[in-house]
Amino acid sequence: MKKIGVIGAGTMGQGIANAFASAGNDVTVVDVKKEWAENGINKIKASKDKLVAKGKISAEDAEAAKANLKAGEYEDLADADLIVEAALEDMKLKKEVFKKLDDIVKEDAVFGTNTSSLSITEIANGIEHPVIGMHFFNPADRMK
Numbered sequence: 573m574k575k576i577g578v579i580g581a582g583t584m585g586q587g588i589a590n591a592f593a594s595a596g597n598d599v600t601v602v603d604v605k606k607e608w609a610e611n612g613i614n615k616i617k618a619s620k621d622k623l624v625a626k627g628k629i630s631a632e633d634a635e636a637a638k639a640n641l642k643a644g645e646y647e648d649l650a651d652a653d654l655i656v657e658a659a660l661e662d663m664k665l666k667k668e669v670f671k672k673l674d675d676i677v678k679e680d681a682v683f684g685t686n687t688s689s690l691s692i693t694e695i696a697n698g699i700e701h702p703v704i705g706m707h708f709f710n711p712a713d714r715m716k
Contacts, residue, residue, distance in 0.1 A: 573598055577649035577677075579669055580658035581612025584686055588656050590616045593640035594633070600644040600652065609643035616641060650676050656684040656706055663690050670699045677701065 574597045578589040581603040589612070593599045603609040620634040642648075649655055655673060659665050670683050684706035685695055696703035 574653045575651055576600070577602060577644075577652040577655035577673075578658060579603070579655065579673075580660075581609045581643075582658065585658035586612045586616050588658055588686065589613070589641060590619070590637070592656075594637040596636070597640060599641050600648050601641065602644055602646055602649065606643050606645060613641045613643055646672055646676055649673065650678065652677055652681055654682050654684060656686060658686045661687060661689060663694060666690065666695050667698070670695065670701070670703060674700050 574592075576589075576592045576597045576599045578585050578592070578599060578601045581589075581601050585601065585603070589599045589601050593616070601609040601612055603612065617638050620629070620638055623629045624631050624634045655677065657666060657669050659669055666685060666687065670685075673681075673683065681701055683696075683699065683701050683703045685692060685703060686706055687695065692703060692705045
């Protein structure tokens, strides 16, 4: 099990967190406010419950994925192996997120950005940890 951080609890962040949690990873979702992260997780859990009701997934699989999700703060990502940023498409914001995380996370953590239009090289400029592009299509948790 890997420890994954997801920055952003909007549609993309929810899908990314759901995909990683469903694959058996420990996922911490962080947003501007912890309540926003909790809201995003509650939406994922409701989605899992709907899939169970429709017979698309087992109750056991849904419960396992739901158990892998938690809301947190930046400091809760200190031991994360991978952090995927799914924040707004704003260069300044993305750079600020990674700069803040640079000082918190362990040395071998990897940063992933879900940008679809911004330069990953520019996002990574001045960041000590490796930054990779991890573009997910929407809905992230349903794409093969």
